[in-house]
Amino acid sequence: EAGVAQSPRYKIIEKRQSVAFWCNPISGHATLYWYQQILGQGPKLLIQFQNNGVVDDSQLPKDRFSAERLKGVDSTLKIQPAKLEDSAVYLCASRGLVSNEQFFGPGTRLTVL
Amino acid sequence: DAKTTQPPSMDCAEGRAANLPCNHSTISGNEYVYWYRQIHSQGPQYIIHGLKNNETNEMASLIITEDRKSSTLILPHATLRDTAVYYCIVRVRGGGADGLTFGKGTHLIIQP
Numbered sequence: 001e002a003g004v005a006q007s008p009r010y011k012i013i014e015k016r017q018s019v020a021f022w023c024n025p026i027s028g029h030a031t032l033y034w035y036q037q038i039l040g041q042g043p044k045l046l047i048q049f050q051n052n053g054v055v056d057d058s059q060l061p062k063d064r065f066s067a068e069r070l071k072g073v074d075s076t077l078k079i080q081p082a083k084l085e086d087s088a089v090y091l092c093a094s095r096g097l098v099s100n101e102q103f104f105g106p107g108t109r110l111t112v113l
Numbered sequence: 114d115a116k117t118t119q120p121p122s123m124d125c126a127e128g129r130a131a132n133l134p135c136n137h138s139t140i141s142g143n144e145y146v147y148w149y150r151q152i153h154s155q156g157p158q159y160i161i162h163g164l165k166n167n168e169t170n171e172m173a174s175l176i177i178t179e180d181r182k183s184s185t186l187i188l189p190h191a192t193l194r195d196t197a198v199y200y201c202i203v204r205v206r207g208g209g210a211d212g213l214t215f216g217k218g219t220h221l222i223i224q225p
């Protein structure tokens with residue numbers, strides 16, 4: 001079974017630029033999550049989707065971050081404009097309907113200069 | 114979700130059992146204990162979860178005290194590949210919003 005795919009793996013941008021990350025969850029997984037992991041800390045949930053609907057986006061900085069999952073499969077996370085403090089690894093995870101286990105992708109490491 | 118407390122780091126000799134403690138004294142009756150680990154430069158990986166009974170799978174064993182205020186994750190024969198940050202997470206199982214709340218975890222270093 002293929003795992004959660006994310007791209008790109010690394011991205012370097014200057015502050016005030018825009019950036020987008022892509023996630024392809026495990027086939028058939030209805031629930032998709034985006035987490036932000038700052039160096040030295042545990043991952044922090046940004047947003048959770050169930051199919052193409054948002055379940056929880058309470059910790060998403062909505063002034064600059066947006067995410068969508070239009071067809072209930074792939075998802076994109078966008079930052080516009082980026083700030084220095086957005087430098088982090090952005091992790092995507094998915095979960096099947098009857099499973100307790102979240103499967104994580106390898107993450108995208110973002111560096112904002 | 115209940116808060117958890119873990120030691121920031123631990124060492125263990127290769128081949129020995131690694132015992133990782135977690136304190137969750139404010140756990141509620143319907144909250145489960147989950148363990149994930151994160152190997153360097155990878156995403157977190159699920160290990161095991163439990164409610165009140167001890168659990169075992171191919172990766173590890175989970176021992177939960179009778180009062181459920183603490184638990185121990187046991188890796189029975191640690192290898193160098195078990196070097197990782199281990200996260201203990203307490204949360205209600207199921208429901209709608211079920212994103213994981215990670216703390217800083219325990220950095221387990223397996224020594225050759």
